[in-house]
Amino acid sequence: MTRIGYETLLHFCQRIFAINGMPPEDAQLAADVLLSADLRGIDSHGVARLSGYLRLLDAKRANFKPDWKVIHETPSTACIDADSGLGLTIAPKAMKLAMDKAKVAGTGWVAIQNSNHFGIAAYHAMLALPEDMIGIAMTNASPLVAPTFSKERMLGTNPICYAFPAKKYQPVVIDMATSAAANGKLEIAQRSGKSIPANWVQSKDGDASLDPDELKKGGSLLPLGGHKGYALGALVDLLTSVLSGANYGPWVPPFVAFLDPLNDLPGKGIGHFIGAMRVDAFRPKETYYTHIDNWIQRFKEAVPVDPAQPVLIPGEPEYLIKLERIKEGIPLNEQVLLDLRQLASKYHVELAF
Amino acid sequence: MTRIGYETLLHFCQRIFAINGMPPEDAQLAADVLLSADLRGIDSHGVARLSGYLRLLDAKRANFKPDWKVIHETPSTACIDADSGLGLTIAPKAMKLAMDKAKVAGTGWVAIQNSNHFGIAAYHAMLALPEDMIGIAMTNASPLVAPTFSKERMLGTNPICYAFPAKKYQPVVIDMATSAAANGKLEIAQRSGKSIPANWVQSKDGDASLDPDELKKGGSLLPLGGHKGYALGALVDLLTSVLSGANYGPWVPPFVAFLDPLNDLPGKGIGHFIGAMRVDAFRPKETYYTHIDNWIQRFKEAVPVDPAQPVLIPGEPEYLIKLERIKEGIPLNEQVLLDLRQLASKYHVELAF
Numbered sequence: 001m002t003r004i005g006y007e008t009l010l011h012f013c014q015r016i017f018a019i020n021g022m023p024p025e026d027a028q029l030a031a032d033v034l035l036s037a038d039l040r041g042i043d044s045h046g047v048a049r050l051s052g053y054l055r056l057l058d059a060k061r062a063n064f065k066p067d068w069k070v071i072h073e074t075p076s077t078a079c080i081d082a083d084s085g086l087g088l089t090i091a092p093k094a095m096k097l098a099m100d101k102a103k104v105a106g107t108g109w110v111a112i113q114n115s116n117h118f119g120i121a122a123y124h125a126m127l128a129l130p131e132d133m134i135g136i137a138m139t140n141a142s143p144l145v146a147p148t149f150s151k152e153r154m155l156g157t158n159p160i161c162y163a164f165p166a167k168k169y170q171p172v173v174i175d176m177a178t179s180a181a182a183n184g185k186l187e188i189a190q191r192s193g194k195s196i197p198a199n200w201v202q203s204k205d206g207d208a209s210l211d212p213d214e215l216k217k218g219g220s221l222l223p224l225g226g227h228k229g230y231a232l233g234a235l236v237d238l239l240t241s242v243l244s245g246a247n248y249g250p251w252v253p254p255f256v257a258f259l260d261p262l263n264d265l266p267g268k269g270i271g272h273f274i275g276a277m278r279v280d281a282f283r284p285k286e287t288y289y290t291h292i293d294n295w296i297q298r299f300k301e302a303v304p305v306d307p308a309q310p311v312l313i314p315g316e317p318e319y320l321i322k323l324e325r326i327k328e329g330i331p332l333n334e335q336v337l338l339d340l341r342q343l344a345s346k347y348h349v350e351l352a353f
Numbered sequence: 354m355t356r357i358g359y360e361t362l363l364h365f366c367q368r369i370f371a372i373n374g375m376p377p378e379d380a381q382l383a384a385d386v387l388l389s390a391d392l393r394g395i396d397s398h399g400v401a402r403l404s405g406y407l408r409l410l411d412a413k414r415a416n417f418k419p420d421w422k423v424i425h426e427t428p429s430t431a432c433i434d435a436d437s438g439l440g441l442t443i444a445p446k447a448m449k450l451a452m453d454k455a456k457v458a459g460t461g462w463v464a465i466q467n468s469n470h471f472g473i474a475a476y477h478a479m480l481a482l483p484e485d486m487i488g489i490a491m492t493n494a495s496p497l498v499a500p501t502f503s504k505e506r507m508l509g510t511n512p513i514c515y516a517f518p519a520k521k522y523q524p525v526v527i528d529m530a531t532s533a534a535a536n537g538k539l540e541i542a543q544r545s546g547k548s549i550p551a552n553w554v555q556s557k558d559g560d561a562s563l564d565p566d567e568l569k570k571g572g573s574l575l576p577l578g579g580h581k582g583y584a585l586g587a588l589v590d591l592l593t594s595v596l597s598g599a600n601y602g603p604w605v606p607p608f609v610a611f612l613d614p615l616n617d618l619p620g621k622g623i624g625h626f627i628g629a630m631r632v633d634a635f636r637p638k639e640t641y642y643t644h645i646d647n648w649i650q651r652f653k654e655a656v657p658v659d660p661a662q663p664v665l666i667p668g669e670p671e672y673l674i675k676l677e678r679i680k681e682g683i684p685l686n687e688q689v690l691l692d693l694r695q696l697a698s699k700y701h702v703e704l705a706f
Contacts, residue, residue: 076632105424105458149655149657162588164595174585205658206658225579225581228577228578229578232665234667244635244636249651250651270580280463281426282425283425288595292591295595297603302499303504305502311500311502311503
């Protein structure tokens with residue numbers, strides 16, 4: 001692991017996106033979203049993915065200058081065609097639209113079709129927090145998860161994020177894959193050569209497995225906690241894509257550019273679902289803040305099993321990692337460093353690390 | 354088990370509610386909601402609870418003639434004070450309000466404070482289906498679930514329900530407790546004297562346990578799939594109560610009347626959160642139906658592990674139970690039958706079974 005300064009990596013990603021034709025504000029935004037993943041400790045969704053987005057561009061599956069537009073709307077909703085843009089830049093714009101609608105209608109909800117991966121859901125949901133709104137963000141993703149009773153990859157890790165603003169404490173940020181474990185955790189186990197917990201993956205024949213390499217052998221991820229996780233993954237697929245006009249289920253185009261999308265696509269690109277709810281659309285703002293702070297305090301004080309490990313509030317571990325990484329830099333493994341060095345060389349961008 | 358006809362039980366519950374002072378339309382509605390649980394196979398939430406609601410009335414914790422009102426609203430939202438009414442009757446009215454708002458604003462969202470248990474979430478969410486809307490219903494509940502790292506009961510089983518209308522197929526109805534298992538499943542294990550799967554409960558000291566009686570010994574339920582289930586339970590608690598003004602966390606009043614609510618309540622009653630989204634607020638209705646039907650068909654055809662057990666669509670098992678029970682009657686165990694016979698005797702209602 002080598003630690004690289006946050007600002008250095010941010011600037012580097014921004015340059016790479018801009019050199020590849022992204023308008024300056026979008027390059028800045030896309031870099032900001034990517035780096036937010038590294039800051040929050042979601043290493044699988046940060047700079048490690050930079051070259052992946054560029055390969056989608058090279059494969060003409062992503063458009064760095066999308067002419068996105070609202071194709072359907074009501075006072076509290078909209079549907080956006082992202083014109084094959086990156087979710088990294090479309091999702092924050094969709095959240096802006098959702099918040100504008102919430103300012104007038106109380107809530108705003110935006111479904112997005114024809115997009116590409118949007119980084120971490122928490123980035124987009126958390127944009128609502130400074131406006132005293134609850135932020136919601138979901139996306140579907142390349143199929144890796146088998147529904148209960150199946151051995152076929154039918155759903156992505158389909159994350160759900162809800163961010164609740166707080167005052168005295170940090171916001172409550174719930175950001176979770178609906179699979180038992182996300183890819184990132186499998187990759188960590190692969191690198192360490194360790195077996196993984198039960199119920200994370202199954203073999204291609206549907207047998208139980210503790211092998212972190214099972215996915216490479218044609219196996220599938222398992223849904224969170226069994227059939228309920230399958231239902232949650234389905235929920236995200238329906239909201240993000242059946243509602244927006246994006247692809248769903250096994251038709252969601254793979255993130256990796258070396259795999260082609262299927263031929264008989266029922267929709268366009270991948271789909272997101274973004275929401276914003278003004279807290280004062282339900283009760284006075286001050287009262288809301290008094291009670292969310294009280295909620296957080298009471299949960300922090302819940303009797304722990306082990307006094308050395310107090311109860312954590314959703315979003316708290318990621319916030320602590322962010323504080324540390326802003327100060328100490330972002331740890332990158334050799335593979336990611338090599339990847340970035342190759343990009344620097346290919347696009348003639350000076351590397352400060 | 355004895356099977357009793359659906360209409361017989363419906364009429365019986367309606368009479369009991371009416372005799373106890375509930376206005377006729379409310380008595381009909383409350384009975385309809387209760388019986389919908391029995392029809393869908395959620396036996397813990399149906400007629401088995403009838404006497405529990407009456408004990409709340411006797412304890413002056415429930416009001417069968419509530420003067421409920423909207424205390425806050427915007428074009429797409431409202432907050433309701435349920436005046437200690439039953440969630441059974443308030444939640445459908447809140448859904449009606451959410452749908453009225455959705456007709457104008459595209460979506461409608463109603464948070465409810467000062468309520469009591471609302472039966473099964475699916476009943477309320479599914480009210481949106483005939484109007485071509487996606488229905489959402491959540492509630493918090495008496496604390497039984499310990500957050501990750503805690504041995505204290507801090508959250509209810511806090512269910513989440515999303516119902517999606519379909520045309521060629523039955524609707525997709527996702528209705529799930531955010532605990533690993535709901536009470537009903539523990540009770541079945543208790544009656545059969547069998548041990549339960551790992552990670553359903555823990556002892557009062559926070560130790561792993563397979564004992565179905567652990568809750569009676571001061572233990573707690575565990576969240577679905579570990580810390581993600583804790584986050585989902587928290588999500589429901591925040592939406593239903595911190596947003597509405599109801600009680601949250603360990604302060605949620607117990608359903609059983611023999612346990613008093615705590616003294617230092619931060620809110621009023623228990624809380625619900627209800628939503629309705631017009632599908633044509635996002636895309637044309639016909640297109641939506643084409644794709645949800647295609648989604649369902651494709652998931653039904655997902656390659657099964659065992660060809661004898663095809664993949665199920667969320668809501669499908671409950672629908673099949675309903676078909677069977679409407680025809681064959683609702684199976685009641687001896688304890689529930691005795692309970693109903695005692696009610697019949699107490700309130701001089703003729704028993705047709």
